[in-house]
Amino acid sequence: MLRPRHLINFLRIESRRRKSKKRGGKFKLKIGNVVDFFGELDRARIDYVVLRWFEEVPLSPEAEKTTTKDIDILFRHTDLKKVMWIGARFPGNVVAEFYSVTGKRGTSARGYPYYPPRLAEQIISNRERYGDHFYIPSPRVHFQSLCYHLVFHKGFESGLPISSTDPPRDTGTRDYQTILSHLAEQLGLNLEQPITLESLYRHLVATGWTMPYDLKLRWRFCQKEWLTHLCRLEEAADFTFAEKLPGLIVFLIRDDGSSSPEILNATVGKIEEQFEVADTIHLDETQQERVVHNVRGGNWLEYRDKIMVPPTIALICFDPSPQLLTEDHPSFKKYPLITNLNVLVKNQIRSQINEQFPLPKKVRTVLHSSDNTMEAHHHLYYIVGKEAYPGFCEDLLKKHLPEKSAS
Secondary structure (H helix, E strand, O other): OOOHHHHHHHHHHHHHHHHHHHOOOOEEEEEOOHHHHHHHHHHOOOOEEEOOOHHHOOOOHHHHHHOOOOEEEEEOHHHHHHHHHHHHHOEOOEEEEEEEOOOOOOOOEOOEOOOOHHHHHHHHHOEEEEOOOEEEEOHHHHHHHHHHHHHHHHHHHHOOOOOOOOOOOOOOOOOHHHHHHHHHHHHOOOOOOOOOHHHHHHHHHHOOOOOOHHHHOOOOOOOHHHHHHHHHHHHHHHOOOOOOOOOEEEEEEEHHHOOOHHHHHHHHHHHHHHOEEEEEEEOOHHHHHHHHHHOOOOOOEEOOOOEEOOEEEEEEEEOOOOOEOOOOOOOOOOOOOOOEHHHHHHHHHHHHHHHHOOEOOEOOOOEEEOOOHHHHHHHHHHHHOOOOHHHHHHHHHHHHOHHHHHO
16 A cells, blocks of 8 residues: 555655766665565566675664665666665665666666676576575676676775786775685686686686676776776787777667668668768677677667667778867767767767657667777677687778778
């Protein structure tokens, strides 16, 4: 039964959520009767997991009074209203921070999904019960998500050394060396020793749990210095033709931009009006999976979170008349990583496609593009694959920049 005080609580929660959304922040609730709160989430069939430190979740009124720990919860943003109504019925002093799979509607970490949507989907899809109380990630997924949390959310603040030769930059709040070693032993994993931020990063790369390069450039959750260091490592190792092909632009047309010949022709036609299309690549399943796993692309998950809208076609382009995006331009604050102002034509294309080919209650994203040279090579690297990338770039040099190729 809905009581007036529950409605008042709900309105307060909604007001706080709106303010948080404007700041690109996370969604918080202060809850009480924690066990009953989770029971209501279960009865409402809400998909969620408590991400970590399960043993610290207060399960009694006495524990709720003394706890100083937050509860980090991953869920789907489509269940936001349900969670808010349940939260309105269970007010208290325990802070629960909610992050959604796609990071929409004020459920993000500073404007971006807390985990890349494809990884968040793995976490929430591989869950199990913690006693009779709430859901948690399965053991292997928990270990992976904790490593990700330390490398990309905590960074230097984890207290882990950067490498075997560099000391920690900060003092961590937990003994992560011991915690990770214990979890790895339980899972039968041979984790590289000593455990460092760089060794964990290598583990995440090897197991497909890394943060995409183009998201690392934008992520502001932990120290910029650390993420810049990781980006430089990736650039030096992988994107080796960026200096030789500085004007490269990559457009990725998504499935909703190629769902019919009319939509595809309209999308490609707009790009061809402004850019020289050097090559068109129709992505096979392997290429699609590689791009979705390694390129941010906004959210490849769309339409109520669960439907994948993958890239289907890549247009490899050059701009015959680039326009430098300077710091004094009105668009610079919103798009600080874009170097060529003409790339923003993608926003016009999206609007025109949605106006010309409207969908009921849905908005097509249509296409994604690189924002600068290094991002273009990052996209190309994963489109064609590690082995083919050098040869593909050599061919581009010969066909489109012959004077540089000769030199």
